[in-house]
Amino acid sequence: MVRKSKGFRSRTRKKLRKKPRERGLSPLSPLMYEYEKGDKVHIVIDPSVHSGMPHPRFHGRTGEVIGRQGRAYIVKVRDGGKEKKLIVGPEHLRPQEQPEMK
Numbered sequence: 001m002v003r004k005s006k007g008f009r010s011r012t013r014k015k016l017r018k019k020p021r022e023r024g025l026s027p028l029s030p031l032m033y034e035y036e037k038g039d040k041v042h043i044v045i046d047p048s049v050h051s052g053m054p055h056p057r058f059h060g061r062t063g064e065v066i067g068r069q070g071r072a073y074i075v076k077v078r079d080g081g082k083e084k085k086l087i088v089g090p091e092h093l094r095p096q097e098q099p100e101m102k
Contacts, residue, residue, distance in 0.1 A: 012056045016047040023048075031090050035065045035073055040096040043075065043088060052089020062096060 009016060026046050035041060045059045052072050063077035063086070073093065075086045 009056065015056055015059055016045060018047060026091060030093065033090065033093075033095060035090075035093065035095070037065055037067060039065045040098075041065055041073075041075060042094040042096055043077070043086070043092060044094050046091050049089065049091045052087070053092060054086045054088045058086060 026048055030046075041063060043054055043058050043061050043063060045053055045056065054075075057079070058077055061077050061079075063075040065073050066076050066085070067074040069087055072087050072089050075088050075093070077084050077086055
């Protein structure tokens with residue numbers, strides 16, 4: 001019998017795949033964006049960048065920046081009934097658009 005693999009990226013064949021037109025170098029704009037404490041961010045994993053990648057379970061989640069650790073950000077995310085702190089690189093974060101107040 002063959003042993004089942006249980007690696008970090010197991011069962012993510014479709015989740016961590018780029019579409020054909022998105023392949024190649026990632027844009028630099030996510031790296032240059034500075035997040036402040038309290039900002040809401042979306043976690044969108046860039047599969048071509050392995051460093052600072054959160055667990056694929058958190059792909060598509062929204063969290064709140066609570067601090068920095070080196071060049072990465074500490075993001076608070078609710079998972080089930082618990083709050084978890086993730087250390088995520090800036091290439092895996094997208095800012096949440098805030099609705100304009102009128």
